[in-house]
Amino acid sequence: MKNNRIQEFEMCRNISSLRPKLLLVMIVSLVFLNTVFELTRVTAQVSSNLILDHVDELRFITKDSSLAEDIGESTDDGTRCDVDDSLLHLLSKGGIPKTIDELRALEIQHHKVAKAADSCTVGVKIGAAKGCGVIVTKSGYVLTAAHVAMRPGMKAELFLSDGRVVNAMALGMNRSVDAGLMKIDEGQNNGEPWPHAALGSSKPLVPGMWCIATGHPGGFNDQRGSVTRVGRILAVRNLAIVTDCALIGGDSGGPLFNLAGELIAVHSRIGNDVADNLHVPINHYAESWERMQRGESWGYLPGFKPVLGVRGSPSSEKAVIEVVRTGSPADNAGLKEGDIVEEFGDKLITNFQSLQEAVADTMPGERVRLLINRNGRTRVIVVEIGRAGES
Numbered sequence: 262m263k264n265n266r267i268q269e270f271e272m273c274r275n276i277s278s279l280r281p282k283l284l285l286v287m288i289v290s291l292v293f294l295n296t297v298f299e300l301t302r303v304t305a306q307v308s309s310n311l312i313l314d315h316v317d318e319l320r321f322i323t324k325d326s327s328l329a330e331d332i333g334e335s336t337d338d339g340t341r342c343d344v345d346d347s348l349l350h351l352l353s354k355g356g357i358p359k360t361i362d363e364l365r366a367l368e369i370q371h372h373k374v375a376k377a378a379d380s381c382t383v384g385v386k387i388g389a390a391k392g393c394g395v396i397v398t399k400s401g402y403v404l405t406a407a408h409v410a411m412r413p414g415m416k417a418e419l420f421l422s423d424g425r426v427v428n429a430m431a432l433g434m435n436r437s438v439d440a441g442l443m444k445i446d447e448g449q450n451n452g453e454p455w456p457h458a459a460l461g462s463s464k465p466l467v468p469g470m471w472c473i474a475t476g477h478p479g480g481f482n483d484q485r486g487s488v489t490r491v492g493r494i495l496a497v498r499n500l501a502i503v504t505d506c507a508l509i510g511g512d513s514g515g516p517l518f519n520l521a522g523e524l525i526a527v528h529s530r531i532g533n534d535v536a537d538n539l540h541v542p543i544n545h546y547a548e549s550w551e552r553m554q555r556g557e558s559w560g561y562l563p564g565f566k567p568v569l570g571v572r573g574s575p576s577s578e579k580a581v582i583e584v585v586r587t588g589s590p591a592d593n594a595g596l597k598e599g600d601i602v603e604e605f606g607d608k609l610i611t612n613f614q615s616l617q618e619a620v621a622d623t624m625p626g627e628r629v630r631l632l633i634n635r636n637g638r639t640r641v642i643v644v645e646i647g648r649a650g651e652s
C-alpha cells in the first residue's frame with residue numbers, strides 16, 4: 262500500500278515538473294498560430310488595398326483618348342514620365358508630401374516633367390504680339406490660347422527650344438473658352454516628327470493636385486529658354502482651371518502638365534489676383550477640334566466681347582458710320598460720323614454688317630489698321646479694339 266502511494270506521488274511529481282514545459286510549448290504554439298493568422302489577414306488586407314488603390318490610380322492615369330482620337334494620329338508617349346510609386350497618391354488625389362523622401366521624389370518628378378516639356382513648349386509671335394503654344398502631334402499641330410492665335414489665317418513665327426524659328430498658321434478658335442489651334446507649315450523639320458506633348462484629360466482633376474506650367478514670360482528669350490513654375494490646382498471650373506502657377510504677359514497659350522507629364526490645360530489669362538491664374542481645360546480642345554481644324558472661329562469670353570463703338574445702318578450698301586460713341590475705341594482713334602470704312606485689317610468691308618463681322622473676329626487690345634473714306638479722301642486710322650463695358 263505504501264509502495265503504491267509512493268509511486269503515485271512520484272508520477273504526480275513528474276507530471277508537475279513537465280507542466281511548465283508543456284505550458285511553454287502550448288503558449289509558443291498559440292502565439293505562432295495567431296501570428297500566422299494575423300500575417301495572413303494583414304497581407305490579404307494590404308493586397309486588397311493595393312489593388313483598389315492601383316485601380317483608382319490607373320483609372321486616373323488612363324487618359325481620355327477623345328482628343329487623340331479627334332487628332333487622328335498617334336501621339337505615343339511624348340512628354341509622359343514614369344511616376345514613382347510613392348507619388349501615385351499625389352498624382353491621382355493631390356495633397357502634400359508626408360515625408361522627406363516624398364518631398365525629394367516630388368522635386369525629382371518636377372525636374373523630369375520640366376525637361377520633357379521644354380522641347381514642345383514654343384514661343385509664338387504674330388506681328389508685334391507675343392505668346393506661347395504647345396506642340397501636340399508629330400505633324401505639328403499646336404494648341405494655344407485663342408487671343409494668341411488672334412484669328413484664322415494669321416501667319417505666325419514659332420520659336421523652338423533649339424533656337425530654330427519656324428513658320429505656322431492660325432487655324433480655328435473657340436473664343437468662348439479661349440482655345441486656339443495652329444499648324445506648323447510643312448517641310449521645316451527634314452521629314453522628322455515634331456517633339457510633342459502627351460495628352461492627358463481634364464476630367465479627373467481636383468483641387469490640390471500638383472501641376473507644372475511652362476512658358477516664355479515676357480516673350481521668347483534664347484538666352485533663358487522656357488521658364489517652369491510649380492504649383493497646385495486651386496479650383497476646377499467648367500470654362501477654366503485655376504492654379505497658383507504665376508503667369509505673366511507672354512505665357513498665354515503655354516502648357517500645363519500633371520505629375521505624369523501629361524498635358525491637362527493651356528494657359529489663358531490672369532484673374533483678379535496674382536494667384537488667380539486661369540487655364541483652358543484640355544478637354545475643350547477635344548470638343549472643338551474638328552471646327553478649329555476647319556478654320557472656324559466663334560464666341561467670346563465673358564467680359565471680353567470686342568467692341569469698336571460705332572453704329573450704322575444694316576441696310577446701307579456701304580459701311581457708313583452714323584454714330585461714334587464718346588470715349589469709345591473708335592472715338593479715341595479719330596473716327597467721325599460720316600466716315601466710310603473700306604478696309605478693316607486685311608478684310609475688305611462692303612457694308613456695315615461686314616464691319617460688324619470683322620470686329621467680332623478680333624480680340625480686345627488688338628490694334629487694327631482701318632482704311633476709311635472721309636469726304637472723298639482716303640485716310641488710314643489705327644484703332645485699338647476695346648471690350649464691352651469699358652467705356
